[in-house]
Amino acid sequence: MITVHHLNNSRSQRILWLLEELGLPYEVKRYERDAQTMLAPPELRAVHPLGKSPVISDGDVTLAESGAIVDYLASRYGNGTLVPRADTPEHLRYLYWMHFAEGSLMPPLLLKLIFDRIESGPMPFFVKPIARGIAGKVKGAMVLPNLERLLTYMEGELAKSEWFAGAQFSAADIQMSFPLEAASVRAGLDQSRPKLWAFLKNIHTRPAYQRALEKGGKYDLLR
Numbered sequence: 001m002i003t004v005h006h007l008n009n010s011r012s013q014r015i016l017w018l019l020e021e022l023g024l025p026y027e028v029k030r031y032e033r034d035a036q037t038m039l040a041p042p043e044l045r046a047v048h049p050l051g052k053s054p055v056i057s058d059g060d061v062t063l064a065e066s067g068a069i070v071d072y073l074a075s076r077y078g079n080g081t082l083v084p085r086a087d088t089p090e091h092l093r094y095l096y097w098m099h100f101a102e103g104s105l106m107p108p109l110l111l112k113l114i115f116d117r118i119e120s121g122p123m124p125f126f127v128k129p130i131a132r133g134i135a136g137k138v139k140g141a142m143v144l145p146n147l148e149r150l151l152t153y154m155e156g157e158l159a160k161s162e163w164f165a166g167a168q169f170s171a172a173d174i175q176m177s178f179p180l181e182a183a184s185v186r187a188g189l190d191q192s193r194p195k196l197w198a199f200l201k202n203i204h205t206r207p208a209y210q211r212a213l214e215k216g217g218k219y220d221l222l223r
C-alpha cells in the first residue's frame with residue numbers, strides 16, 4: 001500500500017491527484033501546518049529528515065521531492081499512460097517541465113510570498129520603512145520581472161500544444177499544476193494569459209483532480 005504524507009495546503013495535493021489519475025489504492029497520513037509559521041509539524045521529520053511534504057512510502061521505498069515522486073509513480077504504475085515514450089520529443093518536453101516546475105518556477109514564487117509577507121507583516125514601527133523599502137526593491141528589480149517573463153514564456157509554450165509535453169496529458173502537467181495555481185493567487189496569473197488560464201480550468205474539471213480534493217481536505221494556496 002502506498003502512503004502519502006500529506007501536509008494541508010501544499011504540494012502534496014498533486015501526489016493525491018496523480019494517484020487518483022492512476023486509479024491506485026493509497027492511504028493519506030495528514031499533517032497540519034503551524035497556523036503562525038505555516039511550517040510542517042516536527043512529526044514529518046520522523047518520516048524524512050527534511051520534514052517537508054510530500055513524502056511517500058511504497059513498501060520499502062521512502063521518497064521525498066515531488067518531481068521524483070511524480071516521475072516514480074507515473075513510470076512505475078502508469079503503464080505508459082502518463083509518461084511519453086522514451087526517445088520521443090514529447091519525453092524530452094516531459095522531462096523539461098517536470099524539472100522546470102520546482103527548479104525555475106517555484107523559486108520566484110516563493111520569493112514573492114516571502115517579500116510580500118515582509119512588506120505586510122508586523123514589525124517595530126522604526127524598522128517598517130526600511131524593511132518595506134528593501135522588499136519593494138527586490139520585488140521590483142528581480143522577482144516581478146522574472147515572474148512576468150516566466151508567465152509569458154509558458155503562455156507561448158502552451159500556444160504550441162494543449163499540454164506541457166505535447167498533445168497528450170502527462171504527469172508533467174500534474175507537476176506543473178501547483179506552481180501555476182500558486183501563480184494564480186500570488187503572481188497575477190489570470191484570464192489575460194488565456195492558454196495558462198485554460199490549462200488551470202481544464203485540470204480543475206478532471207474527475208481525478210476533484211476526487212483528490214475530497215481526499216486531501218482543505219486546499220487554500222498560501223498568498
Ligand SMILES: N[C@@H](CCC(=O)N[C@@H](CS)C(=O)NCC(=O)O)C(=O)O
Pocket residue numbers: 007009010011012038039040041051052053054064065066067102
Ligand atoms: N522541492 C520540494 C519542496 C518541498 C516543500 O518545501 N514542501 C512544503 C509544502 S508546499 C513544506 O513542506 N513546507 C513546510 C515546511 O517547510 O516546514 C518538493 O517539490 O517536494
